[in-house]
Amino acid sequence: MSEIQITQTNRIQANLLGTEPVGQLLRRFAVPSIVAMLVNALYNMVDQIFIGHSIGELGNAATNVAFPLTTSCTALALLFGIGAASAFNLSMGRGEKDKALYYIGNAAVMMFGSGIVLFLIAELFLDPMLIFFGSPDNVLGLAREYVRIVAVGFPFLILTSGGAHLVRADGSPNYSMACNLTGALINTILDPILIFGFKMGMTGAALATITGQIISAFLVFRYLRHYKAGPFTREHLRPRMIYLGYAMTLGMAQCFNQLAMMMVQIVMNNSLRHYGALSVYGEAIPLACSGIINKVSFMFFAFCIGIAQGMQPIASFNYGARNYDRVKKVIFLSLSAGQIICITAFCLFQIFPLQITALFGNGSDLYFSFAERYFRVYLFFTFINNLQPMSSTFFSSIGKPKKGTFLSLTRQIIFLLPLLVILPLFLGIDGIMYAGPIADCLAAVISGIFLAGELKKMGTEA
Numbered sequence: 001m002s003e004i005q006i007t008q009t010n011r012i013q014a015n016l017l018g019t020e021p022v023g024q025l026l027r028r029f030a031v032p033s034i035v036a037m038l039v040n041a042l043y044n045m046v047d048q049i050f051i052g053h054s055i056g057e058l059g060n061a062a063t064n065v066a067f068p069l070t071t072s073c074t075a076l077a078l079l080f081g082i083g084a085a086s087a088f089n090l091s092m093g094r095g096e097k098d099k100a101l102y103y104i105g106n107a108a109v110m111m112f113g114s115g116i117v118l119f120l121i122a123e124l125f126l127d128p129m130l131i132f133f134g135s136p137d138n139v140l141g142l143a144r145e146y147v148r149i150v151a152v153g154f155p156f157l158i159l160t161s162g163g164a165h166l167v168r169a170d171g172s173p174n175y176s177m178a179c180n181l182t183g184a185l186i187n188t189i190l191d192p193i194l195i196f197g198f199k200m201g202m203t204g205a206a207l208a209t210i211t212g213q214i215i216s217a218f219l220v221f222r223y224l225r226h227y228k229a230g231p232f233t234r235e236h237l238r239p240r241m242i243y244l245g246y247a248m249t250l251g252m253a254q255c256f257n258q259l260a261m262m263m264v265q266i267v268m269n270n271s272l273r274h275y276g277a278l279s280v281y282g283e284a285i286p287l288a289c290s291g292i293i294n295k296v297s298f299m300f301f302a303f304c305i306g307i308a309q310g311m312q313p314i315a316s317f318n319y320g321a322r323n324y325d326r327v328k329k330v331i332f333l334s335l336s337a338g339q340i341i342c343i344t345a346f347c348l349f350q351i352f353p354l355q356i357t358a359l360f361g362n363g364s365d366l367y368f369s370f371a372e373r374y375f376r377v378y379l380f381f382t383f384i385n386n387l388q389p390m391s392s393t394f395f396s397s398i399g400k401p402k403k404g405t406f407l408s409l410t411r412q413i414i415f416l417l418p419l420l421v422i423l424p425l426f427l428g429i430d431g432i433m434y435a436g437p438i439a440d441c442l443a444a445v446i447s448g449i450f451l452a453g454e455l456k457k458m459g460t461e462a
Helices: 003-019 022-054 057-094 097-124 126-132 137-169 173-197 201-224 241-277 284-320 324-351 353-358 365-378 380-384 387-397 401-427 429-457
Strands: none
Touching: 003 057, 003 284, 022 057, 022 137, 022 173, 022 201, 022 284, 022 324, 057 097, 057 126, 057 137, 057 201, 057 241, 057 284, 057 387, 097 126, 097 137, 097 241, 126 137, 137 173, 137 201, 137 284, 173 201, 241 284, 241 387, 241 401, 241 429, 284 324, 284 353, 284 365, 284 387, 324 353, 324 365, 324 380, 324 387, 324 429, 353 365, 365 380, 365 429, 380 429, 387 401, 387 429, 401 429
């Protein structure tokens, strides 16, 4: 691409993010991002649906035990993907175009490389990890069978999930959506063929998953070879801490949020196994129900996070360009859209918990009884759950990662984790259920205070 073409591309992107109507921009960037997040959720949920109908409660418990590894992939994807995308857009907004490509090139290399490292760790220490994640003896074999294959796809999953942000930052949200959607469709088509047609069970679900991830990663790689902001050289791809450090700082909030979710998931799995064994439900039923509820709630969060990620390039560019009115407008529009999603999800979770659980296969009366209570109690404050992820992403987008990181830790680490340890000591397995809504409420209040304060003083920096 010639220097004139690069300049023209940069001017077009500046006009796009800095002058077009904010509502139109948010729709353009958020819708593909929402689809991409839904696709990531579908990778795990589709597997769990088919596994639940094929294997039953133990299969659902196995996928739940394996979920922390998938969460760690998402954490790495967001660390480098969101971080590099924010750094790229901030640099473009400030007119520092010479630095922008280094963030993208460094991030792409680190995403694939970190996936290889995670794959090796998972293969070498698989059984101890699964036991640490809370696997009972009667679930361990199924979890091992699933993860040993899924781990092969970790480099491709991280490149796909994180690369989607790099593609979106370059002004191609539809291509970003297509990358993720293609892999999910392939996974959905192959799941019933391999699980039921070839009777491959957990192995079939895992093979379907990594096939979709590999193809999606190839599409991301193909786009990066023709990046609109300019061509990559070997120098852009050579990792340098001057660029990685800044990008990782901006992506740290979302990464820590995912790592916090992983830590909470591990503690929760072990708590469910322990306190479940002391109750009438046993070890496997609480694990299976928790897995279903986590996957379903992640589908809801996919909308909120997708809106927040769609907001990111708009907020970053305009904050870098000191267009504070546009920054305020995009956060208000994002919060309004997220609130509609939250209220809708709350109604669904409170009214149709049994019907949602039944989508994931059959089970005993105790299984459905526990799932119904878990849905209604644990997800009670869903209607205010958009504030925390939206605020955390917003602060990282405007170059204030410390606040973004703190807010990303409020729900999972500061509130939920201690509650998961303390409340069950007095309430048994019910304490695990009540920990969720208390943490949701407290995190929303703190996030609202931080966000209101930032918006009030914004503009005084002009």
